[in-house]
Amino acid sequence: MTTRTTTYLVCTCGHRGVLRTAENDQPYSKEWFNRTVEGFIDNDEGFSFRQLTCRACGRHGEVSATEKPPTSA
Numbered sequence: 374m375t376t377r378t379t380t381y382l383v384c385t386c387g388h389r390g391v392l393r394t395a396e397n398d399q400p401y402s403k404e405w406f407n408r409t410v411e412g413f414i415d416n417d418e419g420f421s422f423r424q425l426t427c428r429a430c431g432r433h434g435e436v437s438a439t440e441k442p443p444t445s446a
């Protein structure tokens with residue numbers, strides 16, 4: 374079974390993005406982990422999004438999770 378998560382991200386400048394992860398949690402198959410970042414520069418920190426770099430303002434580590442999808446105001 375694959376566990377998927379979607380986290381909406383927002384920078385302190387207001388720039389929005391999305392972090393998607395997919396993880397295989399079957400006990401007898403090879404473990405794998407995949408993540409996709411939209412809107413921010415991925416620094417490959419595993420599950421963490423706090424060290425992402427904003428594509429809009431270039432700030433580093435200013436990302437917060439938010440409940441709102443990027444398409445809503």
Ligand SMILES: [Zn+2]
Pocket residue numbers: 384385386387388427428429430431432
């Ligand atoms: Zn920003």
